[in-house]
Amino acid sequence: xxxxxxxxxxxxxxxxxxxxxxxxxxxxxxxxxxxxxxxxxxxxxxxxxxxxxxxxxxxxxxxxxxxxxxxxxxxxxxxxxxxxxxxxxxxxxxxxxxxxxxxxxxxxxxxxxxxxxxxxxxxxxxxxxxxxxxxxxxxxxxxxxxxxxxxxxxxxxxxxxxxxxxxxxxxxxxxxxxxxxxxxxxxxxxxxxxxxxxxxxxxxxxxxxxxxxxxxxxxxxxxxxxxxxxxxxxxxxxxxxxxxxxxxxxxxxxxxxxxxxxxxxxxxxxxxxxxxxxxxxxxxxxxxxxxxxxxxxxxx
Amino acid sequence: xxxxxxxxxxxxxxxxxxxxxxxxxxxxxxxxxxxxxxxxxxxxxxxxxxxxxxxxxxxxxxxxxxxxxxxxxxxxxxxxxxxxxxxxxxxxxxxxxxxxxxxxxxxxxxxxxxxxxxxxxxxxxxxxxxxxxxxxxxxxxxxxxxxxxxxxxxxxxxxxxxxxxxxxxxxxxxxxxxxxxxxxxxxxxxxxxxxxxxxxxxxxxxxxxxxxxxxxxxxxxxxxxxxxxxxxxxxxxxxxxxxxxxxxxxxxxxxxxxxxxxxxxxxxxxxxxxxxxxxxxxxxxxxxxxxxxxxxxxxxxxxxxxxxxxxxxxxxxxxxxxxxxxxxxxxxxxxxxxxxxxxxxxxxxxxxxxxxxxxxxxxxxxxxxxxxxxxxxxxxxxxxxxxxxxxxxxxxxxxxxxxxxxxxxxxxxxxxxxxxxxxxxxxxxxxxxxxxxxxxxxxxxxxxxxxxxxxxxxxxxxxxxxxxxxxxxxxxxxxxxxxxxxxxxxxxxxxxxxxxxxxxxxxxxxxxxxxxxxxxxxxxxxxxxxxxxxxxxxxxxxxxxxxxxxxxxxxxxxxxxxxxxxxxxxxxxxxxxxxxxxxxxxxxxxxxxxxxxxxxxxxxxxxxxxxxxxxxxxxxxxxxxxxxxxxxxxxxxxxxxxxxxxxxxxxxxxxxxxxxx
Numbered sequence: 016x017x018x019x020x021x022x023x024x025x026x027x028x029x030x031x032x033x034x035x036x037x038x039x040x041x042x043x044x045x046x047x048x049x050x051x052x053x054x055x056x057x058x059x060x061x062x063x064x065x066x067x068x069x070x071x072x073x074x075x076x077x078x079x080x081x082x083x084x085x086x087x088x089x090x091x092x093x094x095x096x097x098x099x100x101x102x103x104x105x106x107x108x109x110x111x112x113x114x115x116x117x118x119x120x121x122x123x124x125x126x127x128x129x130x131x132x133x134x135x136x137x138x139x140x141x142x143x144x145x146x147x148x149x150x151x152x153x154x155x156x157x158x159x160x161x162x163x164x165x166x167x168x169x170x171x172x173x174x175x176x177x178x179x180x181x182x183x184x185x186x187x188x189x190x191x192x193x194x195x196x197x198x199x200x201x202x203x204x205x206x207x208x209x210x211x212x213x214x215x216x217x218x219x220x221x222x223x224x225x226x227x228x229x230x231x232x233x234x235x236x237x238x239x240x241x242x243x244x245x246x247x248x249x250x251x252x253x254x255x256x257x258x259x260x261x262x263x264x265x266x267x268x269x270x271x272x273x274x275x276x277x278x279x280x281x282x283x284x285x286x287x288x289x290x291x292x293x294x295x296x297x298x299x300x301x302x303x304x305x306x307x308x309x310x311x312x313x314x315x
Numbered sequence: 316x317x318x319x320x321x322x323x324x325x326x327x328x329x330x331x332x333x334x335x336x337x338x339x340x341x342x343x344x345x346x347x348x349x350x351x352x353x354x355x356x357x358x359x360x361x362x363x364x365x366x367x368x369x370x371x372x373x374x375x376x377x378x379x380x381x382x383x384x385x386x387x388x389x390x391x392x393x394x395x396x397x398x399x400x401x402x403x404x405x406x407x408x409x410x411x412x413x414x415x416x417x418x419x420x421x422x423x424x425x426x427x428x429x430x431x432x433x434x435x436x437x438x439x440x441x442x443x444x445x446x447x448x449x450x451x452x453x454x455x456x457x458x459x460x461x462x463x464x465x466x467x468x469x470x471x472x473x474x475x476x477x478x479x480x481x482x483x484x485x486x487x488x489x490x491x492x493x494x495x496x497x498x499x500x501x502x503x504x505x506x507x508x509x510x511x512x513x514x515x516x517x518x519x520x521x522x523x524x525x526x527x528x529x530x531x532x533x534x535x536x537x538x539x540x541x542x543x544x545x546x547x548x549x550x551x552x553x554x555x556x557x558x559x560x561x562x563x564x565x566x567x568x569x570x571x572x573x574x575x576x577x578x579x580x581x582x583x584x585x586x587x588x589x590x591x592x593x594x595x596x597x598x599x600x601x602x603x604x605x606x607x608x609x610x611x612x613x614x615x616x617x618x619x620x621x622x623x624x625x626x627x628x629x630x631x632x633x634x635x636x637x638x639x640x641x642x643x644x645x646x647x648x649x650x651x652x653x654x655x656x657x658x659x660x661x662x663x664x665x666x667x668x669x670x671x672x673x674x675x676x677x678x679x680x681x682x683x684x685x686x687x688x689x690x691x692x693x694x695x696x697x698x699x700x701x702x703x704x705x706x707x708x709x710x711x712x713x714x715x716x717x718x719x720x721x722x723x724x725x726x727x728x729x730x731x732x733x734x735x736x737x738x739x740x741x742x743x744x745x746x747x748x749x750x751x752x753x754x755x756x757x758x759x760x761x762x763x764x765x766x767x768x769x770x771x772x773x774x775x776x777x778x779x780x781x782x783x784x785x786x787x788x789x790x791x792x793x794x795x796x797x798x799x800x801x802x803x804x805x806x807x808x809x810x811x812x813x814x815x816x817x818x819x820x821x822x823x824x825x826x827x828x829x830x831x832x833x834x835x836x837x838x839x840x841x842x843x844x845x846x847x848x849x850x851x852x853x854x855x856x857x858x859x860x861x862x863x864x865x866x867x868x869x870x871x872x873x874x875x876x877x878x879x880x881x882x883x884x885x886x887x888x889x890x891x892x893x894x895x896x897x898x899x900x901x902x903x904x905x906x907x908x909x910x911x912x913x914x915x916x917x918x919x920x921x922x923x924x925x926x927x928x929x930x931x932x933x934x935x936x937x938x939x940x941x942x943x944x945x946x947x948x949x950x951x952x953x954x955x956x957x958x959x960x961x962x963x964x965x966x967x968x969x970x971x972x973x974x975x976x
Contacts, residue, residue: 069948092523095688097950102833104950107706110688131704200493201436203503235622236496238503240375243367257425257493258433270374270505273367 038281039056050163055133057103057118059085060140062156063295065117067092068159068167074111076100078241083256084289087299109131115162136161141291143209143233147216151293154231175313182301183221186308193226194218195245195276196254198287199261205242205252206234213290214251217297233290239265243274249281251304256287283307326464328587331602341612342380346372378504383608383626385510386409386460386502386570387580389517389562391603392524395584395596396559399531400552401462404585405801407578408563411465411556412472416447418498419476422483425494435514437568447472448643451850452556453966460552463796464971467735471967474739474905478960482953486895500573500627502611509569524556524596527872532592546974573627574804575634576603583803606630614875632808663924670931675741677935678714681942682706685947698905706945708840709832712899713924713955714934716842717906719896721849721933724907725914725926726889729861730882731785732796733971734915737908738774738893741799744907745806746777747897752810767898774894778886831954832900832941843899850892854926857885861922875956899958902939905963906933936962 056072059081065072066088074097075081078090095111098104101121108116109132116135118126127136140154141147152172159168192308196214197205208214209230218225226248242250252262262284265271271286276282285307350358351369375384390408397406409415420443424432432439451468454659530551561609562743566573581595581601589598610633611626682703683694724737738744749774751766758765784798794887835843860881863871872878893907910933911925919928937955940962944953 016908092825099951100486100950102831104952105685107950108700109701109705127836128705128834200496201433203505204493204496236492237623238375238968239505240371240503243371257429259430261433264434268505269364270370273365273370275367278365307834314885 018031027049049171051114051161052116053112054115054120054162055097055103055108055116056127056290057097057116057122058100058140059289060293060296061119061138062090062094063088063170063289064140064155064158064293065162067171067295068155068162068164070162070164072117073104073113074108076103078266080256083101084287085292085296086287088295090161103129105129106133117158117161140293141213143211145211145219145263147211147213148297151213151216151297155294163274167291171294175298178298179217179220179301182217182305186221189308190226190247191222192220194244194251195226195248196251196253197266198255199258200236200238201258202261203239204236205239207237207242208234208290212286213297214253214291214300217300221301221304239268240270246275247274249283249308250276251283251285251307253285254287284302326587327787328582331583331605334491336604338605338609338612341616344844345615346376351375352541366406370400375504378507378510379502379509379611380532380608381510382504382513382570383502383611384604385513386566386573387576387607388600388604389520389566390573390577390603390607391512391580391584391599392596393519393559393562395564395581395599396524396555396562396604397530398581399579400555400559403462403466403797404582405576405578405797406466407804408559408566408695409473409572409574409577409804410800411469411560411563412447412476412573413444413560413563414567415473415476416450417441417564418494418572419443419480419483421497422480422494426483437509440497441564441568444567445560447476448560448564450875456972457972459549460556465556466800468968469972470740470803471964474960475964476575478957478964482957485954488740496625497571499625500571500630502570502607507610509897513565513569516562520558520562521600523554525593526885527555527558528593528596551769571625571627572631573607574631576607576630578804579634581605581608613702631655634805639856644930648680659842659897661918663919663928666919667924667928667931670695670917670928670935673939674931674935677938677942678710680940681710684942684946686946692891704837708835708837709941709955710938711840712832712835713937714870715843716899716904717910717933717935718847718930719892719899719905720851720907720937721914722926723777723889723893723896724909724933725922725931726857726861726885726892727907727909729865729925730885730924732865733795734912735908735967736799737911738889738896739902739905739907740803741749741778741781741795742802743774743778743781743799743890743893744897744904745803745810747771747774748771748896748902749806749809750776751896751898763904766799767895771891771894773891773957774897775887777806778890778893780832782809782882782886831952831956833952833954835899842943843895846895850888850895851930852928855923857881857888858926860885861926861932900937900959902956904937904956905967906936906959909933909936909963909966912966 037129052070054065054072055074056065057076059075062072062075062081063085071091072094074095075090076097076099076126078094080097080100081090082206093212095107103125104121105125108129111313113133114200116133118129118130118137119139120137122129123137126135126137134160138154138158138160142150144150152175155171156165156168159165159171195209196212196218199205199210203277207230208228209232210219210225211231212233215225228246252265254262266277270277271277285300285303288297288303292299306315349372354369354630358369358372359377362369364370393408397408397410398404401410417440419430420439421436424439451465451472453469454511454574455461455464502957522970545890561576580599583602583606584595584598587598587602589595607626607630610630613628614624614629617624659696683693683699684691685702685726686692721737723743726733726740727736727741727743747770750771753773754766754769781795781798781802785795860876862883863874863876864878866874896907911929913932914925914928917928919925937959940958941955944955944958947953947958
């Protein structure tokens with residue numbers, strides 16, 4: 016039947032993508048303990064995690080935005096656009112006939128309708144908290160377990176820990192340097208990320224220092240001019256997908272050029288990383304951080 | 316007489332002076348915390364470009380101080396001109412759609428050309444604001460730029476721009492925070508560019524205002540009086556509006572949306588004793604400058620122990636209650652409402668049957684036709700079974716909302732004798748929206764019933780406010796509209812602030828605000844339909860009152876009607892139906908305006924037939940809007956409220972055009 020061959024095909028794509036993850040292609044829709052391969056992922060962090068687990072979701076909302084926000088891991092073109100992030104299209108989802116729908120609590124209101132299509136697994140990969148990474152790990156393991164890929168889940172957690180451990184080691188000489196992580200909102204404001212953000216979690220796990228531990232929640236919106244007050248901090252400036260190139264444009268500003276981290280070449284421009292992207296985003300941030308801090312700062 | 320009017324009343328003037336002194340002290344204290352006093356002059360003249368604090372004071376603290384004064388002053392001046400030209404103290408610089416247009420332009424640019432949006436933000440906002448005004452202008456032109464047509468056109472453009480912005484921001488989702496920051500009017504500066512752009516406009520504006528002050532003063536006379544003085548009325552009005560709009564648009568493009576200042580400054584100027592226009596212009600400019608400066612200083616001081624709130628959000632938030640206080644003190648002007656003169660339908664049953672047939676056709680199309688991965692198709696009866704569970708509940712909820720809005724609109728239009736009034740226009744649905752918004756953001760948990768309660772409470776509060784205000788002017792139709800618009804503006808500021816909190820719940824609220832029937836479950840749809848049916852069953856009992864009330868209070872009293880009882884009952888009925896409808900499809904739509912009017916155009920004059928026909932027309936409109944929203948951008952879903960606004964906006968404008976002839 017068409018459905019099964021398609022499932023086998025997707026499993027094949029998934030296996031080839033995951034680079035050797037042994038993933039059994041299910042010939043028949045098995046019981047809930049068995050592997051689930053046709054999954055609709057209604058959040059970009061969930062989609063990224065699934066891809067990293069070796070399962071390519073059949074449907075994801077607005078994949079074009081996924082490509083700009085998450086970047087890595089890449090979603091294959093086979094993934095169907097199921098509509099907008101907060102209003103996935105029910106009819107289309109039903110036509111995709113997923114075995115499982117994975118969503119965040121943001122879609123709580125739509126849950127009764129989604130349950131008519133397939134069982135809904137709700138998960139929170141990101142929640143601003145001091146143990147933001149532990150939450151992501153736990154949610155990843157739970158998700159992997161639910162789709163019958165518990166081993167892949169453990170491997171993903173181990174891979175993330177390994178990546179972060181490598182970062183810890185390579186940046187051990189910079190453990191005491193206070194780091195600011197920010198992303199421009201416009202030419203006058205930035206989001207300044209606190210210890211409870213995913214980035215803050217990565218810094219903590221890697222033994223690095225967050226320059227501002229007073230921020231509650233994921234981030235504070237602060238005026239650009241306040242950034243100069245962090246005297247000895249090093250700035251990690253994440254590019255924003257909605258303000259492309261803004262990070263670079265800030266450097267034209269005269270006030271910006273007086274900031275200690277600019278004058279002393281402690282400014283690093285990084286490409287976008289999704290703050291709610293779960294372990295794949297934590298790994299991506301850790302990789303980008305290692306390569307940035309391993310070099311000299313960007314020109315002022 | 317003149318001397319007593321011109322006497323300076325000390326109260327408000329002294330308060331403003333104290334505010335100014337406090338702001339200066341606060342700013343001086345902040346600067347002296349950064350720099351020793353002896354360095355001040357040197358930093359002002361030539362800051363050491365290697366010192367962070369020196370450049371900070373020179374390029375951030377000082378321009379922020381100056382921009383607050385300049386923007387506040389410009390808004391005050393713009394407000395006083397608007398209020399003079401539009402002949403209502405309820406107008407402010409955002410009345411003619413400038414802010415909404417700028418916001419829409421930024422949202423659209425952010426979605427399709429993010430690189431351009433981030434590099435040419437001010438230009439885009441300026442272009443958007445001026446384009447929105449150009450539309451308002453074109454719409455009001457056939458009415459010889461009559462104040463009420465300008466205000467109504469501004470309202471429609473604001474609604475339509477708001478609907479499109481909401482649709483854009485829903486697809487844009489996480490990228491909205493930058494736009495929210497802009498919309499909440501932050502005065503943060505990091506160079507002198509905003510000041511150098513806005514200051515020349517301010518100077519030009521002051522010069523223009525000085526030239527226009529004398530002819531503009533004559534505009535406070537009525538049209539005939541002014542014309543008899545040999546004044547080219549339209550040219551003065553035109554020049555003044557263009558001047559005020561330019562001032563508003565440049566301010567919006569420089570610092571974002573700052574509510575209330577342009578509305579309050581002229582009011583305080585008047586309250587402090589400034590009577591003649593030149594005086595009011597000068598006083599309002601000064602007061603606007605001081606208000607915004609004092610607000611911004613207070614917020615910067617508060618930022619020492621809490622998260623910083625942008626100035627525009629704060630002025631909007633604290634301004635809303637003041638607007639309400641002020642509304643109570645408004646002078647009463649009476650103009651008789653024109654009697655409705657439309658042809659009466661000779662065959663109401665035939666027309667009702669035709670409308671019902673059209674409605675049935677729409678329902679069938681909406682249930683069976685739709686796109687899928689393999690293209691468009693009419694569903695076969697077998698396939699329909701599986702699709703019905705998706706299409707029927709949202710259709711039923713949309714239809715129920717259409718019926719409820721139509722009933723509410725019919726009652727309001729008949730009560731006020733005003734074909735332009737509707738739950739949306741006079742702020743009832745906005746009130747319901749605020750009720751729900753507060754509940755969602757503040758309450759730990761909520762059920763559909765508490766949501767309905769919150770919505771109804773909000774709707775009742777705003778409707779009562781509007782009608783209490785309106786009672787003093789004997790329900791003068793224009794006044795009812797103006798009060799409603801003012802309440803809309805005040806609530807809209809509140810909503811902007813709540814959205815600006817950036818809480819994760821906000822995106823869900825945003826979805827609902829846009830008016831979505833998207834996630835309606837069969838059970839919710841059943842409840843909605845039940846409520847609509849109950850309303851339909853109750854409504855006929857009120858038809859006698861609705862037939863009599865438009866005849867005017869004396870005639871209806873003579874016919875044995877207890878005016879206050881009937882008015883209160885009708886008021887409650889219309890508020891509750893509007894609240895239930897708002898709960899279903901959000902506050903944005905023009906269904907409550909369009910449906911009663913369509914029914915009237917078809918010739919249904921008697922209250923009962925009017926209500927039934929309006930209910931059918933309302934259901935047809937929302938079903939059509941729901942269908943379009945479901946299929947137009949497949950797989951993306953457009954909320955029904957947004958589509959209804961996009962249909963209703965042009966209808967409203969067409970209606971205005973018809974009224975010229």
